[in-house]
Amino acid sequence: MxxxxxxxxxxxxxxxxKEAVVKEQQEEAEEELSVLSxxxxxxxxxxITDVDATVKEAAKESLKQLRLxxxxxxxxxxxxxxxxxxxxxxxxCGWSSFISPQQKGRMTVHLKDGTTLQCDSTFDTQKGxxxxxxxxxxxxxxxxxxxxxxxxxxxEEEVAERRKQKExxxxxxxxxxxxxxxxxxxxxxxxxxxxxxxxxLFCSPKCMLSFQNQYPMRxxxxxxxxxxxxxxxxxxxxxxxxxxxxxxxxxxxxxx
Numbered sequence: 001m002x003x004x005x006x007x008x009x010x011x012x013x014x015x016x017x018k019e020a021v022v023k024e025q026q027e028e029a030e031e032e033l034s035v036l037s038x039x040x041x042x043x044x045x046x047x048i049t050d051v052d053a054t055v056k057e058a059a060k061e062s063l064k065q066l067r068l069x070x071x072x073x074x075x076x077x078x079x080x081x082x083x084x085x086x087x088x089x090x091x092x093c094g095w096s097s098f099i100s101p102q103q104k105g106r107m108t109v110h111l112k113d114g115t116t117l118q119c120d121s122t123f124d125t126q127k128g129x130x131x132x133x134x135x136x137x138x139x140x141x142x143x144x145x146x147x148x149x150x151x152x153x154x155x156e157e158e159v160a161e162r163r164k165q166k167e168x169x170x171x172x173x174x175x176x177x178x179x180x181x182x183x184x185x186x187x188x189x190x191x192x193x194x195x196x197x198x199x200x201l202f203c204s205p206k207c208m209l210s211f212q213n214q215y216p217m218r219x220x221x222x223x224x225x226x227x228x229x230x231x232x233x234x235x236x237x238x239x240x241x242x243x244x245x246x247x248x249x250x251x252x253x254x255x256x
Contacts, residue, residue, distance in 0.1 A: 106153035175200040176207035187245040191223030192234035
C-alpha cells in the first residue's frame with residue numbers, strides 16, 4: 001500500500017513538472033506572438049504559413065527516408081546499405097543505424113580512463129557528446145573524446161532470434177504462384193492499376209508474364225514496358241525502382 005502511494009506521488013510530481021515546462025513554453029510563445037502582433041497580423045500569419053510549410057516538407061522528407069530504409073537504401077545518399085543483424089551501414093557516405101538491446105543496462109560505455117558506464121541506450125548528439133540514457137532519463141553527457149568504445153550486450157538467444165527474423169525478412173512470396181524465394185532472386189515490376197504505384201514480385205519470368213497477361217495495363221501508362229523514372233502518370237510510393245525488370249522480346253518468346 002505504501003509502495004502504491006509512493007508511485008502515485010511520483011507520478012503526480014512528474015505530471016506537475018511536465019505541466020510547468022509546457023506552461024513555460026506557452027508563455028514564451030505568447031510573448032513572441034505579442035511582439036509579432038505589434039508589427040501587424042500579416043507578420044503573424046506569415047510565420048504560421050512558414051511553419052506549416054516547414055512541417056509539410058519535414059513530413060515528406062521523413063516519409064521519403066522511411067521508404068528508402070524499407071528498400072534497403074541509405075536515407076542520406078540513396079545507395080544500397082549493408083545489412084547486418086542489428087546494424088545498417090552505408091559504405092558510400094558512412095551513414096549507419098543500429099538497434100539497442102531491449103533489456104535495460106545492456107550497453108556499456110568504456111571510457112579511456114578504464115571506468116565504465118552502464119546505459120539502456122546512447123545517443124550521439126553529433127556535437128561531440130554521447131548521452132547516456134537510463135530509465136528514459138539522460139543521466140550523463142560524455143565527450144566523445146573521453147570514450148574508448150561502446151559495447152552492446154547481446155545474448156546468444158537474441159542473436160539467434162534476430163538471425164531467424166532476418167531470414168524471414170529476406171524471404172518473399174511470388175505475387176503470381178505464391179512460391180517463396182529469397183527476395184534478391186525475385187523479379188520486380190512496379191505498376192499502377194489505380195492512382196498509386198504498387199510493387200509486385202515474381203519468382204520467374206513465366207510468373208511475371210502470366211501476371212502481365214492476366215492484368216494488362218492501360219495503353220497510356222504501359223507500366224510493364226516503361227521505366228518509372230520516365231513516367232508521371234501515377235503517384236509514386238517507391239523512390240527506388242532500379243530493381244524493376246522489363247522482359248525482353250527474347251524472354252517473352254521463351255516463356256510463351
